Amino acid sequence: GGEDGQIHYFESYDSKLGGLTYNTSTPYVISFFDVSKQPTMITIPTNEVRGAVHNVWQIGLSQMTEPGQYLIIPEGSETPTSLPEGVKVVESNSNYVFFGVRLMAKSAKQRAQDLDDLTITGLDGKPLSDKGINRPELGVDGKQPRGMAFWSILNEAIQSEPVHERDRMMHDMLRPLGIEKDKPFNPSERQKALLEEAIVVGEIMAKNIDFSKTGRLDQSEYGPENNRWEIATASTPDQNRAYGMDLDGRAAWFYEAVTNDIAMHGMANGGWGQVYLDNYRDENGKGLDGGKHYTLTVRGDVNYAETFWTVTVYNIENRAIINNKMKRADVGSNIAGTQKNEDGNYVFHFAPEKPEGVAAANWVQTNLGEGWFVYFRAYSPSKEFVAQTPETILPNFVLVE
Numbered sequence: 001g002g003e004d005g006q007i008h009y010f011e012s013y014d015s016k017l018g019g020l021t022y023n024t025s026t027p028y029v030i031s032f033f034d035v036s037k038q039p040t041m042i043t044i045p046t047n048e049v050r051g052a053v054h055n056v057w058q059i060g061l062s063q064m065t066e067p068g069q070y071l072i073i074p075e076g077s078e079t080p081t082s083l084p085e086g087v088k089v090v091e092s093n094s095n096y097v098f099f100g101v102r103l104m105a106k107s108a109k110q111r112a113q114d115l116d117d118l119t120i121t122g123l124d125g126k127p128l129s130d131k132g133i134n135r136p137e138l139g140v141d142g143k144q145p146r147g148m149a150f151w152s153i154l155n156e157a158i159q160s161e162p163v164h165e166r167d168r169m170m171h172d173m174l175r176p177l178g179i180e181k182d183k184p185f186n187p188s189e190r191q192k193a194l195l196e197e198a199i200v201v202g203e204i205m206a207k208n209i210d211f212s213k214t215g216r217l218d219q220s221e222y223g224p225e226n227n228r229w230e231i232a233t234a235s236t237p238d239q240n241r242a243y244g245m246d247l248d249g250r251a252a253w254f255y256e257a258v259t260n261d262i263a264m265h266g267m268a269n270g271g272w273g274q275v276y277l278d279n280y281r282d283e284n285g286k287g288l289d290g291g292k293h294y295t296l297t298v299r300g301d302v303n304y305a306e307t308f309w310t311v312t313v314y315n316i317e318n319r320a321i322i323n324n325k326m327k328r329a330d331v332g333s334n335i336a337g338t339q340k341n342e343d344g345n346y347v348f349h350f351a352p353e354k355p356e357g358v359a360a361a362n363w364v365q366t367n368l369g370e371g372w373f374v375y376f377r378a379y380s381p382s383k384e385f386v387a388q389t390p391e392t393i394l395p396n397f398v399l400v401e
Contacts, residue, residue, distance in 0.1 A: 002032075002129070002131070002134055003128070003129040003131055004032065004033040004034055004037070004128050004129065005031055005032075005033040005040065005120045005121075005127065005128020005129045006031060006128070006129035006131050006132075006133075006134055007029060007030075007031050007115075007118070007120060007129075007133045007134065008028075008029070008030050008031065008133075008134045008136070009027065009028070009029055009115060009133050009134065009135050010022065010027060010028040010030070010136070010139070011027035011028075011111075011135075012137075013321070013327045013328065013329070014137060014138050014139065014327070015135070015136050015137065015138065015139050016028075016139050016320075016321055017138060017139035017320060017321060017323055018138075018139035018140050018141045018142050018143075018318065018320050019139050019140070019142045019320055019321075020142040020143065020256060020257055020258050020319050020320060021256055021257045021258075021312075021314055021319055021320070021321075021375060022139075022320070022321060023102075023310065023312055023330070023375075023377060024310075024312060024321055024328070024329050024330050025308070025310050025330065025332070025334055025377075026050075026102040026103060026104060027102065027103045027111060027115075028100065028101075028102055029049075029051075029099075029100070029101050029102075029103060029115065029118060030098070030099060030100040030101075031098075031099045031100075031120055032096060032097070032098055032099070033072075033096070033097055033099070033120065033128055034095050034096050034097075034160070035072050035073060035074050035092050035095060035096075035097055036074055036095040038122050038123070039071055039072065039073045039077075039080055039122070039123055040071070040072045040073075040097070040120060040121070040122065040128065041069055041070070041071050041072075041087075041119075041120070041121045041122065041123060041125075042064070042069070042070045042071075042072065042099060042118075042119070042120050043068075043069050043070075043117070043118060043119040043120075043121075044064055044065075044066065044067050044068060044069075044070065044101075044118060045067060045113075045114040045117035045118055046067040046117070047067075047103075047104070047105050047110060047113075047114050048065075048104040048105065049064065049065065049101040049102060049103055049104060049114065049118075050065055050101060050102045050104060050263065050273070050274070050379075051063075051064045051065070051099075051100050051101025051102055051259075051261075052064050052100070052101075052259065052261035052263065053070070053072060053090060053092075053097055053098070053099045053100075054097065054098045054099075054100070054259055054260075054261065055092050055093055055094040055096075055097065055098075056094035056095070056096045056097075056098070056157065056161055057094065057239065058098065058254065058258060058259050058260050059237065059238055059239060059260065059261075060237060060259070060260065060261025060262060060263075061090050061091075061092055061097070062088070062090040063261065063262075063263060064099070064101050065263070068086055068087070068088065069084060069086065069087045069088070070087070070088045070089075070090055071083065071087050071088070071089045071090065071123075072090050072091075072092055072097055073089060073090070073091055073092070074091070074092060074095070075091040075092060075093040076091070077091075080123055093162075093164065094161055094162070095160055095161055095162065096157075096160060096161070098258075098259070099120070100258070100259055101118075103115065104307075115133065139320070141318070142258070142318075142320065143318045143319060143320070144203075144255075146199055146200075146203070147196060147199060148192065148195060148196065150199050151177075151179065151185070151187075151195050151199070152185065154179065155179050155185040158171070158174075158179060158181055159181065159182070163181060166245070176191075177191050177194060177195060177198075178191045178195075203255075205251070206251045206252070206255040207255065209248050209251050209252045209255075210234075210251070210252040210253075210255045210256055211280050211373075213230050213234050213252055214230055216248065217234045217248060217249050217252060219231060219233070219234055219235070219236065219249060219268070220232070220234045220249075220252075222267075222277060222388070222393075223388065223393045223394070224393070226396075227393065227394075227395075227396065228279050228280075228281045228282070228283065228285070228396045228397070229277045229278070229279050229376070229393075229394050229396075230277065230278050230279070231267055231275075231276070231277060231278075232253070232256075232257070232276040232277060232278035232375060233253060233260065233264050233265050233267075233276050234248075234249040234250075234252040234253045235249035235250040235252070235253045235254075235260055236249065236265075237260055237261060237262045237264075237265060239260070255319070256278075256314075256319040257276075257319075264276060266378065266381045266386060267381075267386055267388075270386075271381050271382075271383055271386040272380070273380075274377060274378065274379055274380075274381070275305075275376075275377070275378040275381040275385065275386065276375055276376075276377055277375065277376040277394065278373060278374065278375055278376075279373060279374050279376070279394075279396075279397065280316070280373040281396075281397070282294060282396060282397040282398065282399050283396035283397060283398055283399070284399070286399070287316075287371050288350070288371060288372050288373060288374075288397065289371065290352065290366035290367045290368055290369060290370035290371065290372055291352060291366075291368045291369065292351070292366075292399060292400075293349065293350070293351035293352075293355065293399070293400040294349070294350045294351070294397045294398060294399055294400065295347055295348065295349055295350075295397070295398050295400060296311065296347075296348045296350070296394075296395070296397050296398075297345050297346065297347050297348075297395055297398075298311075298345065298346040298348065298394065299344075299345050299346075299391065299392075300340045300344040300345045300346055301344055301345075301391075302384070302385075302391055302392050303382045303384065303385075304333075304378050304381065304382055304385045304392060305333070305378035305379050305380055305381050305382060305385065306379075306380035306381075306382060307379035307380040308332060308333045308334035308379055309332050309333050309334075309376065309377060309378045309379070310330045310331070310332030310333070310334060310335075310375075310376070310377050311330060311331050311332055311348060311364075311374050311375070311376050312329050312330040312374060312375050312377065313329045313330065313350065313364045313366065313372050313373075313374055314329070314372060314373055314374065314375070315367075315370055315371075315372060316370070316371035316372055316373055317370070317371070322364070322365075322366065322367065322370070322372060323367070324364070324365040324366070324367055325365060326360075326364075326365045328364065328365075329364060330364065331346075331348045331361065331362060331363070331364055332377075335361045336361065337359055337360065337361035338359070338361045338362060339359040339361065339362055346362065347362065348362050348363070348364070349362060349363045349364075350363070350364050350366050350372075350397070351363070351365070351366060351400075352365065352366055352367065352368055353365075355400075376394060
């Protein structure tokens with residue numbers, strides 16, 4: 001929701017509920033705007049932020065990690081004259097653009113200043129939106145809608161975007177179902193029945209691909225054969241393969257996440273940015289059950305990340321942070337009070353009730369009747385972790401009987 005160019009800020013646990021695999025360690029600043037209406041200027045503050053600006057396909061157009069001004073214009077349009085010195089011009093091949101960054105400052109005061117310094121304006125310097133910063137108390141539902149709502153949103157996107165060469169075949173496949181460029185979406189009862197069935201089958205297919213990437217998607221392979229962890233970023237940054245489109249990888253990643261810029265591919269880009277691993281199963285290959293008790297051991301003598309690393313728990317149904325009573329979904333190197341065992345390793349517990357003798361910071365409360373999965377995030381991953389040296393390979397979740 002919100003106007004074009006309105007800034008949305010998500011910092012609290014409650015504000016992130018519902019967002020697709022949000023982390024709970026860094027605040028998010030996001031915005032959407034239509035560059036076909038006017039060129040759009042983004043000003044990035046001097047302190048560290050991580051993120052990018054993306055086209056409607058969620059392909060990264062430009063990193064937003066360097067302070068300064070970025071002008072976003074439609075692909076092929078003329079660059080405005082008399083721009084301030086140092087402005088970076090970014091062309092978008094879609095009308096709608098998705099901007100998203102994380103504020104990395106540790107202090108709340110500095111983050112507040114960085115948020116004030118981050119602006120989205122027209123060339124005249126006026127904010128695109130006059131509504132101010134949106135700070136939701138409760139998160140928004142970020143998962144793809146089901147039923148006819150999905151097709152209505154898809155139709156809106158098709159009507160608002162130019163048709164590129166790669167889109168033509170898909171457009172022609174949608175036409176018999178009532179979705180056609182420059183025509184109203186008024187499906188017949190027969191078309192509605194087909195679309196209602198298709199959304200169910202399509203989601204089942206996406207789940208199957210997403211939750212079983214190993215052996216199917218080469219880019220997700222991680223560790224030895226019996227290891228249950230996978231590289232979560234299953235699609236290439238440009239969503240292409242050598243001789244085709246990365247259809248399955250794209251389905252797997254975007255079913256549970258948003259954006260796919262190069263900085264999110266630390267295992268493949270030489271180790272800068274972030275690494276994302278996912279895990280849906282215990283050591284026996286069984287799905288992680290919110291009513292059971294599991295442990296995960298992370299070595300305390302291994303440098304996984306130069307900035308920090310976390311393990312975050314998500315609800316399998318909506319792919320969002322778990323909504324538990326303790327109001328915390330993660331454990332990790334940046335969590336105050338995290339303790340090592342006598343052997344120097346971290347042992348983390350995932351269970352409905354805190355096990356006796358376990359530090360609160362080493363436990364995430366899971367919910368009865370809910371399946372869950374995790375992301376292991378490494379911010380500025382170490383060279384050893386990227387190289388997958390034996391000592392850095394994460395072990396499987398262990399079910400405590």
